[in-house]
Amino acid sequence: MNATSTLAPGLPDAVHDSQQAFRAALDALARPGQVRHIGPALSGVALGGALARLLLSLCDDETPVWWPAATAADLPQWLRFHTGAPVAQRPDAASFAVLTDLAQLPTLTDFAPGSAASPEMSGTLLIELPALAGGPGLEWRGPGIAQVQRVGLPGLPEGFWAQWQANHAAFPQGVDILFTCGDAALGLPRTTRVRRLEGL
Amino acid sequence: MNRPGTSAAYLDIRMTNKPSSEHASSDPAARQAWLAVLARASLAQLQAQAPAADTLPPVQQVRPPEIGMVMLRGRVGGAGNPFNLGEASVVRCAVRLGQGPLGVAYALGRDKRRAELAALFDALLQDPQHHDTLQRELIAPLAQSQAQARAQTQHAVASSKVEFFTFVRGEA
Numbered sequence: 001m002n003a004t005s006t007l008a009p010g011l012p013d014a015v016h017d018s019q020q021a022f023r024a025a026l027d028a029l030a031r032p033g034q035v036r037h038i039g040p041a042l043s044g045v046a047l048g049g050a051l052a053r054l055l056l057s058l059c060d061d062e063t064p065v066w067w068p069a070a071t072a073a074d075l076p077q078w079l080r081f082h083t084g085a086p087v088a089q090r091p092d093a094a095s096f097a098v099l100t101d102l103a104q105l106p107t108l109t110d111f112a113p114g115s116a117a118s119p120e121m122s123g124t125l126l127i128e129l130p131a132l133a134g135g136p137g138l139e140w141r142g143p144g145i146a147q148v149q150r151v152g153l154p155g156l157p158e159g160f161w162a163q164w165q166a167n168h169a170a171f172p173q174g175v176d177i178l179f180t181c182g183d184a185a186l187g188l189p190r191t192t193r194v195r196r197l198e199g200l
Numbered sequence: 201m202n203r204p205g206t207s208a209a210y211l212d213i214r215m216t217n218k219p220s221s222e223h224a225s226s227d228p229a230a231r232q233a234w235l236a237v238l239a240r241a242s243l244a245q246l247q248a249q250a251p252a253a254d255t256l257p258p259v260q261q262v263r264p265p266e267i268g269m270v271m272l273r274g275r276v277g278g279a280g281n282p283f284n285l286g287e288a289s290v291v292r293c294a295v296r297l298g299q300g301p302l303g304v305a306y307a308l309g310r311d312k313r314r315a316e317l318a319a320l321f322d323a324l325l326q327d328p329q330h331h332d333t334l335q336r337e338l339i340a341p342l343a344q345s346q347a348q349a350r351a352q353t354q355h356a357v358a359s360s361k362v363e364f365f366t367f368v369r370g371e372a
Contacts, residue, residue, distance in 0.1 A: 007296070007302055010262075081263070082263065
């Protein structure tokens, strides 16, 4: 049995669903830390609804996607069938990275930070979390945040926020992150300053 | 982003890599042949053979019919340097019958139903249960009439063929 026999459908309404997901991603990155609803899970796709919909909306044949080594072959094939997105062999060659296993999270410097001349050539990380609230307390400040945004993201490995500090300091270079959980997503652009409230 | 209807769509029909058995219904070359016939068939020809919906397992549209464009390329003199001739609209579709094989179709034009039916027939043709009947009753007659039409056109234009000669001048 070949993999095409398990190929899942894409977005139910390709035009409107991808426009909605794109708008929500734009909003999430413009208002860091605010949760945005993307959409319900897609049948036959072993990814959260937000993650699957963002991939289908953002990827095309010019955006290599990096998948963790443990990913089943049908997911990259599904994305390639619907969007043409190739598989990136190395994290720093990827425009988007799908990170679902928090225990095996690569470091942020593994991904392309873009160059000073074209910082938009950086990678965007899509990280699936067990929840978008209830983790160790964080205070986010920066563009898109009026005063301060309280965020608590559970499940991230130790040292992640130290890596983020370096990522933020490298502005205008650096990666952007969209945290997803089920149907919802939350943005963390490279411009956001993060302060930990506890447990340094 | 996948934008049906704008820019040039990429044509990436990938044939299923390896035939899982010796059966003709899973041979890539045979599949290419019937896909070519289906791509050239008219809607009326396909509709005439369309099986009744209640005799089929549920049809899942893995990729609903969508219209895009492909760049047509030509070669100078038929064998020279490639050039872009122009863009053509194309409609493509992928369906699956129940848990069976995936049927795909690409067809020139904007007729979604035509691509849908062609994809359905591709899925059925990969199914050993329907392969022989369809091959005999749909593909073979269509292939024959398409070959005839092609031969007729070739015959009709052959009389207008012009041969160019360059004569070498005597003093050279």
